Amino acid sequence: IVMLINENPLLAEEAALNKCYKVMDLICEKCMKQRDMNEVLAMKMHYISCIFQKCINFLKDRENKLDTLIKSLLKGRASDGFPVYQEKIIRESIRKFPYCEATLLQQLVRSIAPVEIGSDPTAFSVLTQAITGQVGFVDVEFCTTCGEKGASKRCSVCRMVIYCDQTCQKTHWFAHKKICKNLKDIYEKQQLEAAKAKSEEENKRPEEAETTICQEDDSPKNSEEGKKESLQSDAGLEGLHEAAVGPQVSEE
DSSP states (O other): OHHHHHHOTTTSSHHHHHHHHHHHHHHHHHHHHSSSOOHHHHHHHHHHHHHHHHHHHHHHHTTTOOHHHHHHHHOOOTTTOOOHHHHHHHHHHHHTOSOTTOHHHHHHHHHHTTSOTTSSSOHHHHHHHHHHOOOSOTTOOBOTTTOOBTOOEEOTTTSOOEESSHHHHHHHHHHHTTTHHHHHHHHHHHHHHHHHHHHHHHHHHHHHHHHHHHHHHHHHHHHHHHHHHHHHHHHHHHHHHHHHHOSOOOOO
8 A cells, every 4th residue: 555655746745635634544444334334345445554554654854755754664673574663563553443342353352462573473363364364365366565466576595585577676675685595495494395295295195006906916816715615604504404393203
């Protein structure tokens, strides 16, 4: 959202953003006060309003530029590159939702509050799931910089970070370059473990196949032995039947 504002001169002005965030607040209020409440849309409008207001604060204090805000949002901590400031802003916007009785707000708080910053699930993933209704993002990639869905270009060195284009990659490079080597080591370790697991799985298959063949070879013998035992048992029963009947005494 901040990058979109920064790319549009008409939006990147304090007066324009003031009007925009007030409209978002009005839509949010309408969604909550109408007969059929729409908590999802209300939360979405409130979140966008909070981002607009954050942009206004930066435009006031940072010489009419949003570049500093963008870098602050992308900057990751030294240990793993996690964007702490971004996480805090999202949590803060959720906490500021003015309708405390909303079921959606309570669900978000229960999901996010116990989670330590930097752990999963992130506030971004929980909020996105609540707004879009998507449970997880299987086989879907998002740009590390702008969050655009369907990003497909990976960092050529570490192969762990995904972008939608070179512009996003260049924007994020100041933060990514600090952890790129560590991510590369993690990626290579994961690849080795995956190859090892695949090799073990392939080795198990011939053993399982041999065991199955052995069981099939044994089954005919067991079947023949079962037939013999059955015939012997039947013969024994017939003998017992004849012995029980024996010669009958005549009434004469």
